[in-house]
Amino acid sequence: MTTLNASVARAVHWHRPLMALSAAMAVLALACSAGLLLDHRTVIGAPVWLKPFKFSLSLMVYCLTLAWMITLVGRGRRLADRAGTVIAISAAGEMLLIVGQAARGRASHFNTTTPLDDVIRLTMGATIMFLWAGTLILGVLLFRTAVADRANRWAVRLGVVLSLVGMSLGALMVLPNAAQRRALESGVDTVIGAHSVGVADGGPGMPLTGWSATGGDLRIPHFVGLHALQALPLLALLLAVLAQRLPRLTEQRRARLVLLAAALFTGVLAVVTWQALRGEPLVHPGAVTLTAAGLLAAAGVGGTAAALR
Template sequence: MHHWRTWHRPLVLFAAAMAVMTLVSGVGLLVDDRILVGAAIWSKPFKFAASFTVYALALAWMLTLLTRGRRTGWWAGTVVALSSLVEMAIITVQVVRGKRSHFNHATPLDESLFSAMGVTVVILWAGTLVIAILLLRARIEDRASAWAIRSGVFLALAGAGIGFVMTQPTKEQRAAGNLDTADVIGAHAVGVPDGGPSMPLTGWSTTGGDLRIPHFVGMHALQLLPLFLLVLVTLAPRFARLRDPRVRLRLVLVASGAYAAVTALVTWQALRGQPLIHPDGATLAAAALVLAATAAGTYGALRPRSGTHMPSAEKAVAS
């Protein structure tokens, strides 16, 4: 593990700024009682700031693992930090103005700000893609670590890509036929208007589909898959099977496949206009298949291979 002082400086500084913004937004939630689109007006900057904090720190660490293209990686990380900062600034400005930041076409200023946000998201996504390609080419000695990191960043790209789907006019908006003059184009929810009944804290719809769910799940693979490997390494001294790097690699591959399947499942559920907490039979059947496949994969990953032996060093540790 590289010392944090070697991590990508602009991303670390951005993460620190977002940590402060998380606290500021938390105070806003307590003292500002304004409601916007069915939620406390400071909830959006609070969630974005918290998410950006962990996202930026994960990328800042991953950039220390590059063995080739370090300069390109530094610039890509800096682009991600700056574009994210601009996006966060626009969200905050709109909160101060009492206006929605996303999908807002009510006035020329609102439309311009939302368009600027769209540009920053594309730049952020492209910068992360460059980092993902560099990580794919990096020579990371531990294969389990390499696949946890690579799977995490590519799933994060897929989750971020859901944001582009949200900006498209909904079926109801197209049916209304007034896209040239509409105040709102695009939505988080599917099948119901934004701002309806929702889950606490997350704000995800409880009456329709919500594309923020796969967006959230996918993006945080960036942290959760490397964290899963860290848990395996931490447990290795207590469980002999986990001391074998091949076992850890197989478990990471199973976890990556399961995570991708869950991301696809919640995307499919949301696009059908179905709330996360009210799955139908088809969704439950698909979830059961994912669970069964994950269990089978885990069993296969942990099952001793015939004709293989524990390395002598690991035998000594085990004894």
């Protein structure tokens, strides 16, 4: 318990703007949970407070992870601190807009139906660009930082790279589809962009996530890539704990396993992106998708055996 309290005390003093925002997102997630129970309004077929709830949880762990990663930076620490502050301000701005639109009962993303909605959409796009740029700067600094343990070193570096790729895939959602282009050409203000592929947004969705159960959904690769930032460091931590009981799990072998996991994660990201773009729902994969998944699983088994050899 003493060790846990000391760890929490140290964590509180990580990058303070990011830690403060992470704590605020935890409180916001609770508030949105109450909204889901008490407010029965919907936006494009989904509960109005579902998007703020999911975004608050995602940003809570995102900011917490980046705050920890900044403590690893040696050379360029001042720049890392500034990048973290930019990320915190950008993320806070985006969440304010998402919550404000939810309170109004309006769609926050892709919405151009009124001048105010369009300004909010464009402002959110700007905040995301600043957030992406701040994460990129931190990633470059982490590649220049000599983290002592090789498994942790590659987990942190490749986690940031895959997270940036996942964020970039979000750009696929802001492109207008054929029907939207026709409406814009005819002078009708409409929604620009969509989550779903092959079906309209707002149809039957998976529990909690709301991802489309009848067509492709571009939020899936966005989510998968974004959270490599947590998955790979957590794997490195788990391997380090196991190594205390399994001397055969040397630093070199743990580093190989992390590199293998990053490669497999990249493969999974490619498959779910390909699946979404083909308009195929995650819960109903076709033969081609199942074949690709099987090949990835076989590569994982073979790669693990080779890494431990």
